Each structure stands twice: as C-alpha cells, then as structure tokens.
Amino acid sequence: xxxxxxxxxxxxxxxxxxxxxxxxxxxxxxxxxxxxxxxxxxxxxxxxxxxxxxxxxxxxxxxxxxxxxxxxxxxxxxxxxxxxxxxxxxxxxxxxxxxxxxxxxxxxxxxxxxxxxxxxxxxxxxxxxxxxxxxxxxxxxxxxxxxxxxxxxxxxxxxxxxxxxxxxxxxxxxxxxxxxxxxxxxxxxxxxxxxxxxxxxxxxxxxxxxxxxxxxxxxxxxxxxxxxxxxxxxxxxxxxxxxxxxxxxxxxxxxxxxxxxxxxxxxxxxxxxxxxxxxxxxxxxxxxxxxxxxxxxxxxxxxxxxxxxxxxxxxxxxxxxxxxxxxxxxxxxxxxxxxxxxxxxxxxxxxxxxxxxxxxxxxxxxxxxxxxxxxxxxxxxxxxxxxxxxxxxxxxxxxxxxxxxxxxxxxxxxxxxxxxxxxxxxxxxxxxxxxxxxxxxxxxxxxxxxxxxxxxxxxxxxxxxxxxxxxxxxxxxxxxxxxxxxxxxxxxxxxxxxxxxxxxxxxxxxxxxxxxxxxxxxxxxxxxxxxxxxxxxxxxxxxxxxxxxxxxxxxxxxx
Numbered sequence: 001x002x003x004x005x006x007x008x009x010x011x012x013x014x015x016x017x018x019x020x021x022x023x024x025x026x027x028x029x030x031x032x033x034x035x036x037x038x039x040x041x042x043x044x045x046x047x048x049x050x051x052x053x054x055x056x057x058x059x060x061x062x063x064x065x066x067x068x069x070x071x072x073x074x075x076x077x078x079x080x081x082x083x084x085x086x087x088x089x090x091x092x093x094x095x096x097x098x099x100x101x102x103x104x105x106x107x108x109x110x111x112x113x114x115x116x117x118x119x120x121x122x123x124x125x126x127x128x129x130x131x132x133x134x135x136x137x138x139x140x141x142x143x144x145x146x147x148x149x150x151x152x153x154x155x156x157x158x159x160x161x162x163x164x165x166x167x168x169x170x171x172x173x174x175x176x177x178x179x180x181x182x183x184x185x186x187x188x189x190x191x192x193x194x195x196x197x198x199x200x201x202x203x204x205x206x207x208x209x210x211x212x213x214x215x216x217x218x219x220x221x222x223x224x225x226x227x228x229x230x231x232x233x234x235x236x237x238x239x240x241x242x243x244x245x246x247x248x249x250x251x252x253x254x255x256x257x258x259x260x261x262x263x264x265x266x267x268x269x270x271x272x273x274x275x276x277x278x279x280x281x282x283x284x285x286x287x288x289x290x291x292x293x294x295x296x297x298x299x300x301x302x303x304x305x306x307x308x309x310x311x312x313x314x315x316x317x318x319x320x321x322x323x324x325x326x327x328x329x330x331x332x333x334x335x336x337x338x339x340x341x342x343x344x345x346x347x348x349x350x351x352x353x354x355x356x357x358x359x360x361x362x363x364x365x366x367x368x369x370x371x372x373x374x375x376x377x378x379x380x381x382x383x384x385x386x387x388x389x390x391x392x393x394x395x396x397x398x399x400x401x402x403x404x405x406x407x408x409x410x411x412x413x414x415x416x417x418x419x420x421x422x423x424x425x426x427x428x429x430x431x432x433x434x435x436x437x438x439x440x441x442x443x444x445x446x447x448x449x450x451x452x453x454x455x456x457x458x459x460x461x462x463x464x465x466x467x468x469x470x471x472x473x474x475x476x477x478x479x480x481x482x483x484x485x486x487x488x489x490x491x492x493x494x495x496x497x498x499x500x501x502x503x504x505x506x507x508x509x510x511x512x513x514x515x516x517x518x519x520x521x522x523x524x525x526x527x528x529x530x531x532x533x534x535x536x537x538x539x540x541x542x543x544x545x546x547x548x549x550x551x552x553x554x555x556x557x558x559x
Contacts (some may be wrong), residue, residue: 058127068244068458076167078457081511084270085453085504087198088165097279101142101190103289108171108185111297117175119267119304123148125159125183127169127291137167138260141191143500144291145486146171147529148181155179156529157325159249175301176325176332182298185291188489188499196273197500204272205451206230208413208496211266214252216259224266226251236260240409243426243462246412263422265413272495279446281491288489288499288534301369323522326529329465331545333522339552344375350555351401356439357432358405359425360414363523363537364443364482367550368392370543378403389414391421412447429466434474439554440467443482443523445509446536449501456505460512471517478554482546483509485527487536519553521546 070078106129117123127144129137146159159173175181189197200207210225229235229248236257238247251257273281281287324333331338341347358364365388372380377396385391394403407414409424425442434440442463447454467479484506486499506524513520523538523546532539539547 015385024299041460041536058103064166064433066456074461077512078454081457081508082453084511085507087141087194088163088394089195090137090139090165094276095192097276099131099135100131100280101137101187101286102134103286104188105130105132105134106187107294108183108290108291108297109294109300110183112388113299117299119175119178119301121175121301122176123181123183123186123299127161127171127175127185128293129167129169129187136476139167139191140165140169141194142169142502143188143194144169144171145188145288145499145528146173147184148173148208149178149184149529149531150177150181153177153179153327153529154329155181155325155327156531158322158525158528159511160321174320174322175299176334177327178303180298181301183293184297184420187286187289187291189494190280190286190528192390193286193494194500196280197278197495197498200272200495201501202452207269208411208414209266209269210411212263212419212421213261214255214257214259215261216255219254219542220261221252221255223250223252225263225410227451229446240424240427242430243424245409245424245459245462251473255514256336258278260419262416262418263410263412263414264416268492268496276412278491280288283490287491287494288485290535291415322529323520323525324529326545329541331526331549333549337557338549339557340554341548341551343413344377347371347375347551348377348396348399348401350551351396351403351439352399353401354437354439355402356404356441357428358403358440358441359428360408360443360482361446362388362407362414363446363485364441365390365392365405365407365545366537367441367482368394368403370540370547371403377401385421386416389417389421408447411451424462426462429470432470432477434470434477436476438474439478439480440470441480441482441550442467442486442519445484445505446497448505449497453504453508456508457512460509464512464516467513467516467518480521480550480553481509481513481518482521482550483523485523485538486534487527487535499534521549 075487106127108125108127111124111126111287125146129142131137140163140259144161146161147156149156149160155177157173157176159171162170162172164170171185173183205228206226211222212225214221214223225248227246227248229250234251236249236251238249239245240247252259279350320334323335324331330340341350358368372378372394375396377398378394378401379396381393382397383391383393388406390407392405395401406423406428407417409422425444429440432440444459444463470477471479484502486502487497489498510520526542526545527534527538532542
C-alpha cells in the first residue's frame with residue numbers, strides 16, 4: 001500500500017514538473033508570436049508596440065519618411081519639389097565670423113533712380129553684400145527679404161530677390177501706388193547661417209521633442225514621442241491607419257501602448273551649435289537686419305496716365321508677382337477685387353446657413369477668435385476644451401451658422417492635447433459631405449519647420465488627396481488654404497522656426513495645391529508687406545485683411 005502511494009506521489013510530482021515546463025514553453029512561444037504579430041500587422045488607431053530592432057533602421061534617428069512607398073508620379077513630384085528648393089550655398093568650408101555677411105557694411109542701389117516712374121512700372125535694385133572686414137563677398141546664398149512702402153499711405157508690397165551667386169543680388173518691384181515709395185532690404189540670415197540651418201533640418205529633426213502620458217489605474221509614465229526617435233529602445237507605433245502618417249513614442253516600461261492619455265510639447269534641445277556657429281545667429285548683428293542704401297532709397301511714382309489706371313490691380317493678370325499690396329491698410333489682391341467686411345452684419349449675411357470648418361495650427365485659430373469676437377451673434381459653445389488647443393465650436397442659431405476649429409494631428413507643439421483629439425486633417429476632410437453651404441479653411445505649416453521637407457510633402461499629399469475627393473463629390477464646396485507667414489526671429493527661434501524654413505514650406509504648399517481648385521489667402525505677402533513688426537500671430541489689422549479675403553472667396557462680388 002505504501003509502495004503504491006509512493007508511486008502515485010512520484011507520478012504527480014513528475015506530472016506537475018512537466019506541466020510547469022509546458023507552461024513556460026507556451027508563454028515564451030506566445031510572447032514570441034505576439035512580437036512577430038505586432039511587427040507584421042498594420043497598426044490600429046490605439047497604437048501597438050513594435051521593437052525597434054524589427055524596423056530595419058537605415059540611419060539614426062529613425063524617420064518614417066525614409067520608408068515611404070510612392071507611386072512614380074509621387075516620386076517625380078517630390079524630386080521636383082526638392083530640386084526646386086535647393087538653396088545655392090557654395091561649399092567653401094568653414095568660414096570665420098569676420099568673413100561672413102555683414103548687413104551694416106553691405107548696401108543697395110536703385111539702378112534706374114533717374115527714370116520717371118508711374119504706377120505699374122518696374123523698379124530694379126542691386127544689392128552688394130560685404131563681410132565684417134568690409135570686403136566684397138564672392139558667393140551668394142544669403143536670405144534677403146525686400147519690400148517697398150509708403151508709411152503715410154499705409155501702403156506696402158514685397159519684391160522678388162534674384163541671387164547671382166557672386167555677392168550681388170537684384171530685387172524687382174512692381175510700383176502699385178502713386179507717391180513717394182521707399183525701398184527696404186533686410187538680411188534675414190547670412191549664407192553661413194543658412195548652411196547651419198540646412199544641417200539642422202537634415203540631421204536634427206528631433207530638436208523639438210514631444211511627450212505623451214500613459215496611465216492605467218494608479219500607474220502612470222511619460223515617454224518621449226516624435227516622427228523620428230533615436231536608438232533601439234522598444235517603441236509604440238501610433239502610425240495613422242488611414243493616412244500612413246508615422247508617429248512613435250518610446251514604450252512605457254510597465255504600461256501598454258493603448259494606455260496613452262495625451263500629447264504635449266516636451267521642449268527644445270539646447271546646445272545645438274558650436275560657438276563658431278552661434279556667431280551667425282546674433283540679434284542686432286545678422287538676424288533680420290536692414291541693409292542701407294548707397295544713395296537714395298526712394299522714388300516718386302506718378303499716377304498711371306491711361307484709362308486703366310483705376311484697375312491696375314486687375315489688369316496685371318493672374319499668376320503675377322506680387323499677389324497683392326496694401327493701400328490705406330487694406331489688402332488689394334491683383335487677381336480679383338476683394339470686399340471689405342467692416343460690419344459684423346456683412347459677415348453674418350455672408351455666412352448665413354453655412355458650416356465653416358477651420359483646420360490647422362494656431363494661425364488659423366486666430367480666424368476663429370477674430371470671428372467670434374467681431375460677430376456678436378456668433379456665440380462660442382463651451383466644449384470644455386483646453387485653452388488655445390480646442391476643438392472649439394461657435395453657433396449663430398438665428399442665422400444658422402456653425403463655426404468649428406480643430407487642430408491638426410502630430411507633430412503639433414501645443415501644451416496638452418488629449419489622444420482622442422489627435423485628428424489628421426485628411427481624415428476630417430474625408431468625413432465632410434460638402435456642398436454649397438460648406439466652407440473649409442486649412443493652415444498647416446508652422447509645426448513642420450524642424451523636419452526634413454519630405455515629412456511636410458507627405459502631409460500635404462494626404463490633405464490634397466482628401467481635398468480632391470471632397471471637391472469631386474461636392475464641387476460647390478469652398479476650400480481655402482492659408483499660407484505660411486513671416487515672424488519675429490531671435491537666435492533660438494531661428495533654429496526652430498526661421499523664416500527660411502517657413503519660406504520653403506510656403507513654396508511647397510503653393511506648388512502642391514496649384515491647379516487643385518482651392519483658394520489661397522497669401523498670408524506670407526500680407527505679413528511681409530505690412531509695416532507692423534513680424535509676428536507668428538499677426539496683429540488684428542492683418543488678420544482682418546486675411547478674413548476679408550477669405551470671406552470674399554466665400555461671397556464674391558457680383559459683377
């Protein structure tokens with residue numbers, strides 16, 4: 001009996017050991033299969049964990065834009081855009097500060113200053129740049145901005161700059177109003193600084209970093225997120241299911257990827273430049289500094305003497321430069337006649353029975369804020385959204401007007417955005433029915449300035465595809481694109497949001513939406529041509545002109 005009991009006990013022990021071994025093997029196999037499954041399946045909107053060792057990183061940091069699958073047409077377009085934006089900065093090796101461009105010793109000359117000018121004439125200006133030793137520079141690549149203006153008339157327009165790659169630049173202006181017109185030329189960045197900005201754009205796309213909070217019960221963790229993440233740590237992949245827009249966070253140590261709560265800006269990397277490179281970014285020295293004239297800096301313009309004088313802004317034809325000009329603080333587009341919406345009732349009449357969608361960054365959020373302040377009947381509905389983040393909603397029940405604002409998907413440098421509110425513009429557009437009473441305005445640019453241009457091109461490609469589909473199913477839908485704008489710059493801001501970066505984004509946006517059937521509000525020229533200081537968020541008089549142009553597209557003058 002005891003022998004049988006011992007045998008049974010031994011059998012049970014062996015069986016228990018075998019069960020433990022089998023359990024360990026199964027758990028190991030499940031974990032292995034889970035990793036394999038995650039790496040092989042497409043990710044859902046909650047985000048799934050992937051091991052960075054399975055991504056096939058070709059460079060550090062990892063950037064999803066390097067692995068895009070493009071059609072031949074898309075590849076040709078992208079190559080064409082990148083080629084058009086190649087900034088001609090000669091590789092002259094390290095340049096000491098004293099041999100870099102000095103705006104105070106550089107000068108410009110009005111070439112045909114003795115000529116008689118009338119409205120519509122061309123004005124040519126020659127700029128000659130010199131270094132801090134007052135020696136002429138032999139190469140180009142500086143970033144200049146130019147405008148003409150008459151302060152007492154509150155008039156202004158931008159000029160076109162041509163780089164001859166030998167230290168000389170020519171600027172072309174069209175004289176669009178009569179009176180005394182002054183020329184202003186500014187050095188935004190010297191060519192030596194542009195080389196630094198190029199390096200940062202390609203090699204430091206993560207110099208603005210983002211974070212997300214993950215939480216489950218009492219456990220919470222915060223990890224870094226970005227389009228590009230360095231190293232080989234495990235990642236949460238939040239790539240959008242429909243657009244393919246990539247977004248990654250480092251995986252929390254104790255929590256699953258699905259526990260992500262929010263998204264917010266982490267901060268800006270410090271110590272990006274050497275002491276020698278820092279010298280090319282000095283306020284009051286070589287950032288947005290004026291270049292003085294050698295001789296007169298103004299000309300006198302007389303009224304046009306032919307019958308078409310009153311219609312000079314219309315007679316220039318479409319596709320001309322500049323797109324418009326200020327006169328008496330009112331923007332005058334050269335392609336069409338813009339209305340002035342000076343009375344809230346005019347705005348209400350225009351938007352009656354319409355749904356207006358505003359998508360994008362804080363520069364188009366300004367439109368929402370202006371409209372809800374200017375139009376008393378347009379009352380904001382409190383959704384409990386974080387301040388300056390949204391989404392926001394305003395309603396005029398009497399006139400059946402609905403106004404909505406929603407920020408674009410990451411990357412976005414807002415304070416805190418709930419994960420559930422991280423919507424991509426293309427996906428939002430795909431959910432709009434459209435029609436004659438639907439208006440859409442989009443501004444997506446500022447938060448892409450730190451990334452290689454391929455990241456922005458992909459975002460615009462997705463938005464453009466959605467816009468085309470919207471206009472195909474509802475041709476009477478009005479779609480308006482707000483362009484980028486210039487802003488104030490200091491040493492630090494220049495490394496993240498330089499006008500040079502945004503000029504590239506603005507150029508890409510115009511080219512990609514050309515011929516699509518959308519309207520452009522030229523915020524770039526409207527901020528550069530104005531006499532007020534440059535700001536990321538322009539002053540109200542400029543925003544008012546932007547809204548007048550936007551509303552003129554929605555409710556054009558009947559001729």
